[in-house]
Amino acid sequence: MHKLKRYEKLADEISALIRQGVLAPNDRIPSVRQACQAYSVSPATVFKAYYLLEDRGLIQARERSGYYVREHVRQPLAEPAMQARQPGATEVDVSELVFSVLGSLRNPHTVPFGSAFPSADLFPLARLARSMGQSLRQLSPHAIIADQTDGNPELKRQIALRYMVSGVLLPMEELVITTGAMEALNLCLQAVTEPGDLVAIEAPAFYACLQVLERLKLKAVEMPVHPRDGIDLGSLEHSLANLPIKACWFMSSFQNPIGASLSEASKQRLSDLLHQHQVPLIEDDVYAELHYGFQPPRPLKSYDTQGLFMHCGSFSKCLAPGYRVGWVAGGRYTQKIAQLKLMTTISPSVPTQAAIADYLQHGGFDRHLRKLRQALEQQQQAMLAAAARHFPESTRVTRPEGGYFCGSNSPNRWTR
Amino acid sequence: MHKLKRYEKLADEISALIRQGVLAPNDRIPSVRQACQAYSVSPATVFKAYYLLEDRGLIQARERSGYYVREHVRQPLAEPAMQARQPGATEVDVSELVFSVLGSLRNPHTVPFGSAFPSADLFPLARLARSMGQSLRQLSPHAIIADQTDGNPELKRQIALRYMVSGVLLPMEELVITTGAMEALNLCLQAVTEPGDLVAIEAPAFYACLQVLERLKLKAVEMPVHPRDGIDLGSLEHSLANLPIKACWFMSSFQNPIGASLSEASKQRLSDLLHQHQVPLIEDDVYAELHYGFQPPRPLKSYDTQGLFMHCGSFSKCLAPGYRVGWVAGGRYTQKIAQLKLMTTISPSVPTQAAIADYLQHGGFDRHLRKLRQALEQQQQAMLAAAARHFPESTRVTRPEGGYFCGSNSPNRWTR
Numbered sequence A, B: 001m002h003k004l005k006r007y008e009k010l011a012d013e014i015s016a017l018i019r020q021g022v023l024a025p026n027d028r029i030p031s032v033r034q035a036c037q038a039y040s041v042s043p044a045t046v047f048k049a050y051y052l053l054e055d056r057g058l059i060q061a062r063e064r065s066g067y068y069v070r071e072h073v074r075q076p077l078a079e080p081a082m083q084a085r086q087p088g089a090t091e092v093d094v095s096e097l098v099f100s101v102l103g104s105l106r107n108p109h110t111v112p113f114g115s116a117f118p119s120a121d122l123f124p125l126a127r128l129a130r131s132m133g134q135s136l137r138q139l140s141p142h143a144i145i146a147d148q149t150d151g152n153p154e155l156k157r158q159i160a161l162r163y164m165v166s167g168v169l170l171p172m173e174e175l176v177i178t179t180g181a182m183e184a185l186n187l188c189l190q191a192v193t194e195p196g197d198l199v200a201i202e203a204p205a206f207y208a209c210l211q212v213l214e215r216l217k218l219k220a221v222e223m224p225v226h227p228r229d230g231i232d233l234g235s236l237e238h239s240l241a242n243l244p245i246k247a248c249w250f251m252s253s254f255q256n257p258i259g260a261s262l263s264e265a266s267k268q269r270l271s272d273l274l275h276q277h278q279v280p281l282i283e284d285d286v287y288a289e290l291h292y293g294f295q296p297p298r299p300l301k302s303y304d305t306q307g308l309f310m311h312c313g314s315f316s317k318c319l320a321p322g323y324r325v326g327w328v329a330g331g332r333y334t335q336k337i338a339q340l341k342l343m344t345t346i347s348p349s350v351p352t353q354a355a356i357a358d359y360l361q362h363g364g365f366d367r368h369l370r371k372l373r374q375a376l377e378q379q380q381q382a383m384l385a386a387a388a389r390h391f392p393e394s395t396r397v398t399r400p401e402g403g404y405f406c407g408s409n410s411p412n413r414w415t416r
Helices: A006-019 A032-039 A043-055 A095-104 A125-138 A141-150 A153-165 A180-192 A207-215 A233-242 A264-277 A331-344 A350-362 A365-390 B006-019 B032-039 B043-055 B095-104 B125-138 B141-150 B153-165 B180-192 B207-215 B233-242 B264-277 B331-344 B350-362 B365-390
Strands: A059-062 A066-069 A175-178 A198-203 A219-226 A245-250 A281-284 A309-314 A326-329 B059-062 B066-069 B175-178 B198-203 B219-226 B245-250 B281-284 B309-314 B326-329
Touching (some): A006 A043, A032 A043, A043 A059, A095 A207, A125 B125, A153 A350, A175 A180, A180 A207, A180 A245, A180 A309, A180 A326, A180 A331, A198 A207, A207 B331, A245 A264, A309 A331, A350 B350, B032 B043, B043 B059, B043 B066, B095 B207, B125 B350, B153 B326, B180 B207, B180 B309, B180 B331, B207 B219, B219 B233, B233 B245, B326 B331
Parallel strands (some): A281 A309, B281 B309
Antiparallel strands (some): A309 A326, B059 B066, B175 B326, B309 B326
16 A cells, blocks of 8 residues: 655645545645745645645746645535435336446437546557557466356456555455456345345435345445535434345445545444444445545455455456456355355456466556546546536535545436 | 368267267278269368368378378267256256365376366467557557447457357347456346246356356256257247246357357248347357367357347457457347446456457457467367277267367256
């Protein structure tokens, strides 16, 4: 993990103030001398922090006058309110709607607000291609067979290393490599539910979560999501106490679609609740690497002492879209998940696994991630500014601290 | 399709006589002059046919004496008999057994007779790597997104071309690219069944077919398979008339595990039966390209005039193991299958699809296939010879005309 340097921490804190609107556009930020005094740091630290913020498009220098917050949002739009959900379980019937929305994307005059496909130009495709060439030259014929059942061992080692630095000490045997996170999420849900079971999900939820529940004939119990703080834990506590919930499917960080993140305290409480009721968690954490601040969020998985949480990740959002390589750290359900995978797709592409393993070893993943996070943060600001300029004043929008999304918190529209 | 030349046809016919034991090891085959007279062909045709048979390891020249059948099996083992199955539907409970067998493969002292993993040395991995490099250089960032939903268009075109020459005129829109044939088969079954439904399968069946039925909580109705002629159509007719069968999952050619193939007449009758009862067919045809004779088998799909048959294929067995690229031609179920795929794995790896598309265009697929078929046929002969030499005389074994398997026709062992 990136060890947070003092100037990075400072830049991070000022970033947060700007994102939260404490520092408004055209506000002057503290001079270097003021900052040195106020934060007890050296001038070099302040300079480096301000250069970083400038580089990230958040502030600009004005000649002989100091640094100012850039005019990213003249009049910021308000944050949406959390919407109450009626308690109880409902069947899901959403697929036709989703497919009609996805189908509309073929119309080049449609601007797609709905799905998480960033520009492929943001990803190191040429460097990945070199890794693919390298790994195909080295791939032994024997590995072609072995990696289909067990997954590429170097890829698993690299993933386990990243877990280690984000605070999860994970035995490699807990990892199952999958055809993207979507397969991992599907397998986890099949591992712990039967048709007709109740599953706690977020409201609003990632649309594919609704589709998977529909496909597996599971019933949804909706947990309202606060636009900044994430799942409403009071609702969760009440539902766990009163309904036979068999699993939870939650995104702890930069939630799709509204971008909410749970605080550390909330993660602890949520974890305690699930342990108390012995309800397994499926943690969809595909945006974890896309934090705008320097500090990566801790996954809920890191609070799990009982193997009850399944943590699903992917390289599709942060490195290699289209390569279709994801994984799950399956806790006590690992063997069941691995068996289900062998019965459905057997294995993700072996060359693609090897290419990503090579890139993680030699390609400069952390350098790429820093650039990607900056680009996404700048795009968020441009989007918020454009929304403030062109959308009605009543528009509500969130300001997530990572990921792809600005959400506007409409409810799940699928209750029969 | 390879247009059958006269000398290839002749070689094919003599191959069949050798495989069936009409021509025994050390038998002299007709001299060139005899053959010219008997089959009304030119000496050049006979010479070319004999060179081919020599090349395939079936005959050898002895100086000043002519051509002789090679000593592949001194005393061939007998063919197994078809085993009757009790009629009716049964639940499937096989996974633990399958996983314990698969697990035993990790023991290097175990010789794996059970699963279809050929030597990776038989495949053009280096040439595929070049195709991967070529296609990654040409892959547009836009294609990374587009190919995830629709599949690589050039790959679909190449697959449609191969269908065309094997007698199936297929609109490209009917093709869904999948993570290997295993995903295709899973999706097809989900598209046409609900938990508890009855599905007609073969006895003995491919073990993964039993696993999929178990996973989807479907009930199996077993059709006895004749070791040479394939599914017993009398049993099928009876079951279709008396049981509410919702789908059939059959392998028409070189069936796993015993290698049986349906005759053309049987395919027509099977097709008529399914049309009459309006029962959809899932045709697992992953060994289609591995025919030892020159003429490829016609798929059942080519007899379907109503979009009722789903035809599943793969490059895993004939070109690129570990790449995990398969497909289904889904007939009237295509849209449903495509939607289920988007809900479970979204897409197979985009680079891998592109690499195989490039190979099919430029890599010399037909040349590779001819070599692969020869190698497999020679391996079959070596295996049969070894079995005759080392196994008990009571051993029964099939002599399939293509594919990976020699079967010994034990029943499905999983009925509760």
